[in-house]
Amino acid sequence: MTARHIEEWLYFSVYTTGEERxxxxxxxxxKMSAILGLFRTLLVIVSLVIIALLIYxxxxxxxxxxxxLKLMGASNWVxxxxxxxxxxxxxxxxxxxGWTMVNLxxxxxxxxxxxxxxxxxxxxxxFFVGGILASLVGIVHALRTPPSLALGG
Amino acid sequence: MPCARHxxxxxxxxxxxxxxxxxxxxxxxxxxxxxxxxxxxGSGKSTLLLCISLILEPSAGRIAMNGRTIYDNAWTGxxxxxxxxxxxxxxxxxxxxxxFLNARDNIALAMEINGAPGHVARSHxxxxxxxxxxxxxxxxxxxxxxxxxxxxxAIGRALANSPPLILADEPTASLDTARGAKVMELLKxxxxxxxxxxxxxxxxxxxxxxxxxxxxxxxxxxVKRQT
Numbered sequence: 001m002t003a004r005h006i007e008e009w010l011y012f013s014v015y016t017t018g019e020e021r022x023x024x025x026x027x028x029x030x031k032m033s034a035i036l037g038l039f040r041t042l043l044v045i046v047s048l049v050i051i052a053l054l055i056y057x058x059x060x061x062x063x064x065x066x067x068x069l070k071l072m073g074a075s076n077w078v079x080x081x082x083x084x085x086x087x088x089x090x091x092x093x094x095x096x097x098g099w100t101m102v103n104l105x106x107x108x109x110x111x112x113x114x115x116x117x118x119x120x121x122x123x124x125x126x127f128f129v130g131g132i133l134a135s136l137v138g139i140v141h142a143l144r145t146p147p148s149l150a151l152g153g
Numbered sequence: 154m155p156c157a158r159h160x161x162x163x164x165x166x167x168x169x170x171x172x173x174x175x176x177x178x179x180x181x182x183x184x185x186x187x188x189x190x191x192x193x194x195g196s197g198k199s200t201l202l203l204c205i206s207l208i209l210e211p212s213a214g215r216i217a218m219n220g221r222t223i224y225d226n227a228w229t230g231x232x233x234x235x236x237x238x239x240x241x242x243x244x245x246x247x248x249x250x251x252x253f254l255n256a257r258d259n260i261a262l263a264m265e266i267n268g269a270p271g272h273v274a275r276s277h278x279x280x281x282x283x284x285x286x287x288x289x290x291x292x293x294x295x296x297x298x299x300x301x302x303x304x305x306x307a308i309g310r311a312l313a314n315s316p317p318l319i320l321a322d323e324p325t326a327s328l329d330t331a332r333g334a335k336v337m338e339l340l341k342x343x344x345x346x347x348x349x350x351x352x353x354x355x356x357x358x359x360x361x362x363x364x365x366x367x368x369x370x371x372x373x374x375x376v377k378r379q380t
Contacts, residue, residue: 053258068249071208072240074266147208150249151199151322 044126047094052134055087059138066142067149076143083138091131095124161198161269198354198370199322204243205352206320207233212249217279219317238267242311244321244340248303250295255284256306263313274313281309285339308339312347319343319352333360 015023018097059066066079099120106113193348203209205221207216216224223231238285250259257278259266264274281293284289285305295303304324311319321340325333337360344351369376 064249065251068245068251069236069262069266071237071243072263072266073234073236073241075234076267081182086360124303125254148203150243150245 006134042088044123044130045053048130048134051090051094051131052137053137054090055083055138056141058086059083059142063142063145064150067145071147072146080139081141083135083142084134085134087131087135087138088128090128095127109118165338174220183189188378192335200354201370201375202320202322202354203324205318206243207237240265240316240318244304244307244318244319244324244353246305246309246326248295248300248327250303250306250310255292255294256287256298256302257310259295259306259358260309260313263310269312278309278313281312282306285309301335304328304332304336305339308336308343312349313344315347315349317349319349321351322358324353325353325355325357331356331361337361337363 006012006014067083069079102115106115176299200209202217202240205212210228211224213226214224215222215226218236219233222229223233223236235362250256250263254262257275260278260281261271261274262270264277265271279288279291282291287305287309290298290306293302295306298306304327308324311321319340322338324340328336332353340351340353341363343349353361355361366377
């Protein structure tokens, strides 16, 4: 009754609490959530590309040491394990740094950011798997390195 | 020890860059041999080392170690990489030490990739450093060692798994004459005391005095010069 009166007299739309909640979630908040999701996806891709490049550069820097290990008879698994280890350490360190920074700064944002533990866990999983995949470029380069590179000056 | 007979090495499809003809040589325990090169580069010494070290497949011939045939016109199904880490020690022109590992860990690494537990590897590495009179430098990083010390650590790494064969690729190239002579003396001592066959490649003729056998690579052929 009151709602119809307001609609007819003041030309406003009237919603119930439930309708308003669903309107916000389906409309404006959904859009913001999608934009945040897009940013998060882009940042994850950029971060993984940076990690891949770093692993590749670190591997190239150590290519003579890798050739030496291969010449000494180290198995491919030893080489792969060394690169995976540095990739995992790099991924864990960058995630820990990012997580700490987010938790230190989130209260200073104009809008409240709710960080659910399961979302953090999923992000960690994506980064962890992505970090390992990012090291593939370095691993392929290392495995293709001929042991003969260790000889000569 | 290693015995090579009539092997030929090819680069690419058809071009033979080194043809070792009529060579049938057996190296015994404690024997030292030097391949002295007429030309410092391009003469095929790296190819020769790569074949002896079971990295490059010869196009023909036979290679045997400890009475076991490794190559007889084809690999004989042996795990070449495992055989290499168990039976061959390498000394490089540049010491090729891992820069972020100290002297002890550089030596221990060679044993660890051969399956030795960490504490055993480090303990044996300490013994080797003492043998090489470098015990006091065990915790030093390669950057903090002199050229001669670095090369002695590299020799320790080559000895880590007590291989019967040690290959040295111009081990004195980055050293001055005095230090180079000491390294070559050490190689001869190792061959004698540890019963290993040492094959060294050098183009510095001043360094080969006292070696049992001297070879030259001339026009792609390995020629025995003197005994």
